[in-house]
Amino acid sequence: MRSTGTVAELVRRQWGDHRPALKHGPTVLSHHQVVEGAAARAALLADLLPRGGEPHLGVLLDNTPEFPLWLSAAALAGAAVAGINPTRRGPELARDILHTEARLLITERAHLPLLDGLELPGVRVLVTDTEAYAALLAPYAGARPGDARLAPVGPGTRLLLYFTSGSTGAPKAAVCTQGRLAGAGASLAGHFGVRPSDTHYICMPMFHGNAVLADWAPALAAGAAIALRPRFSASAFLDDVRGYGATYFTYVGRAVQYLLATPERPDDRDHPLRLGFGTEAGAVDAARFRERFGVRLVEGYGSSEGGAAIQHTPGTPPGAIGRAAPGDDLAVVDPESGEERPPARFGQGGRLLNGDEAIGELVNRGPTPFEGYWRNPAADAERARRGWYWTGDLFYRDPEGFLYFAGRTDDRLRVDSENLAAATIENILARWEEAAAAAVHAVPDPVTGDQVMAALVLRAGAAFDPAAFAAFLRAQPDLGTKMAPRFVRILDRMPVTATNKIHRVALRREGFRCPDPVWWDRDGDGTYVLLDATGLAALLEQYEEHGTPL
Missing domain, CATH: 3.30.300.30 (ANL, C-terminal domain)
Known part of the structure; x- marks a missing residue:
């Protein structure tokens, strides 16, 4: 994915734009106010982070305005945000925070009990919904974007450390630079025709890559607004969409099934939403969603680490994700030998006839924007075997090159050989x-x-x-x-x-x-x-x- 500049540049260009940019309950901030808030936090960050260490901060928050404000602040200051998963507990939570070498942890009162008894040497905790935090931030209210930098900012400046959820072992913190995030945002904004008048509804957790790369970043790139739901709620979804005027949202995993499980209402199609983008909804539920809500769901694929991407284009067959994105040389190969798998053959009703020989691991044999894992050379080497990027995902492809998702490599079953x-x-x-x-x-x-x-x-x-x-x-x-x-x-x-x-x-x-x-x-x-x-x-x-x- 080619860089289109930096996230810091995308943040700075909002200065002087007084259209609505951030919606959260009754709170509405303009684009200009978002930049003002980000500049103030960047200046505070520059004063609080010790010199000589990694310019990293941890963010342990629900989807509140503070999360995108601190993302924007880190971009301006040349720092990196580590999204911390609030479902982790005890030593595992402490391990995540310390592994990222964050010297500052931004959290809220609701999450303070998670930190009780944890050994976090050298980590200063700021609690956003307190008077002490407001007083700490107040002296920086007049800061302007660019006033405070911890390091020079460029496309290669590290911006995100986001944990990937592996099935075994400790989560790995994938690195994402400003150039890659800005490029991802511009690519998706162009692909989906995101307009400045759009509002992106962010209901997936922002500590995870999906919400930042596929929801926040394209809104930032297009100058669109965002609306925040602290935590996903199927019952509140349509009311939020209508109240915020949301036109786009992202989803992961079971979110679509939860929405379909809500009681049907006569006004299910009465809303401005036009598109959902995500993974793992499945063709059947995507069709049900469109029939009920009148909203097209686009199933995409892009590894969290940025190593491979598949684009859904016109003519993509039902059930397929799409074809390789421009610049990617994707192949379905045998995980052991590396030999390319033969194309899939289909029978009556679309039945896959040769799954045993057609299903393999998806690899990218071309140059990839994979930027590695933080302090994990063994995981880097596992991803980059033979000079290829190994996704860890199972696929099969048809004779026309369309790719079909078949699960994770650890989701494979071996039944009667x-x-x-x-x-x-x-x-x-x-x-x-x-x-x-x-x-x-x-x-x-x-x-x-x-x-x-x-x-x-x-x-x-x-x-x-x-x-x-x-x-x-x-x-x-x-x-x-x-x-x-x-x-x-x-x-x-x-x-x-x-x-x-x-x-x-x-x-x-x-x-x-x-x-x-x-x-x-x-x-x-x-x-x-x-x-x-x-x-x-x-x-x-x-x-x-x-x-x-x-």
């Missing part, structure tokens, strides 16, 4: 009219490989009917013979991470030994029975007999 992708099965299960959300993961087979386990959240008022579910599966032309779930877990609510992605680690950890009802295809003939205590005991005996750990 056949490789399956969780996302492929999830997309099929999402068609079942009784399902509000579906997740698929592996559980060990007692002998070898994996078995398929599905976790389902049913629509309000629905009850699981094993015969109806089995009939649904039999009617799906693209459900391969190895794809049908052996176990079906019925939950009230899908476990998710702080960014609304399915918490697959938790699902895999519990497996079929969970507190929820589990239905079991005991004989492998498509007939589901409830897994009771007797059945569970018999099943566990099989694992013990073959020495297979659970």
Whole structure:
């Protein structure tokens, strides 16, 4: 992604622009006021951060005006913001803060209990919603953009350290420079035709890359306004959209399913929203969303680290994400050998016929803007094997070069010597009219490989009917013979991470030994029975007999 300057330049050009720029409840700040606030915080930052250390600050906030103000301030001052995940606890939270070498932590009173008892040597904490914070900031009210810099500012100046949510090990802090963020904003603003009159609704958490790269940055690049929801709320979504006049939003993970699960209203289409951009909604729910709300959802793909991007263009087939973005040489390869996988072949109903040979890991064999992880050379090396960027995501491609998402590499299942992708099965299960959300993961087979386990959240008022579910599966032309779930877990609510992605680690950890009802295809003939205590005991005996750990 080519740089188009710096974020600092985008912030500075708002000076003198008195149109609305930031909306949060009754608070409305103009573009000029945002720059004034950012300049004041940049000057404070320059005085508070010790010389000689890394110019890093941690931000432990919900989506309040202070978050974009401090992002803008860091850009002006040549500093970097580390977004801190408020769902982390104890030593893990302390580890995240200290790993980034932040010497300043910006937080709010609601999050102070998270810091109780933590050892954070050398870290000064500022609490934004206090009189002491207002008094500390007051002397800098007259600052202008450019008055205070910790270091020279250019496209290569580090601006973000944002943690990626890995399935194992400690989260890694991906680096993003001012040039890359400014380029991402300009690219998306151009691709989606963002106008200065637009309002971007930011309801995904700003400590995560999605909200900053795909929502805040294109609004900044286009001179559009932003509207903030402290934390995502499905029930408040439409009221917020109408109240703020929002025209664009981003989503991640289960957010779209939560919105579809809200009670339908006669005025569901009465709003100014025209576009949603995100990941993991799935083709079925994207169609349902458009039918109900009249809003087009664009499924995109861009690794958080910036190493690969796929663009959705006119003519993209249903279910596909798109083709490689300009400048990217994307390929689907065997994770072990690096050999390119053959194109996908489709049968009746779009069924993938050769998933075992077509599905592989997506790599970028061309130059990439991947800027590495903070203080993690081992993770850098893992991403950049053979001189390529390895995304860690499974894909397959059709003969025309369109790419289809098939899940994370750790979401792959090996059933009867056949490789399956969780996302492929999830997309099929999402068609079942009784399902509000579906997740698929592996559980060990007692002998070898994996078995398929599905976790389902049913629509309000629905009850699981094993015969109806089995009939649904039999009617799906693209459900391969190895794809049908052996176990079906019925939950009230899908476990998710702080960014609304399915918490697959938790699902895999519990497996079929969970507190929820589990239905079991005991004989492998498509007939589901409830897994009771007797059945569970018999099943566990099989694992013990073959020495297979659970």
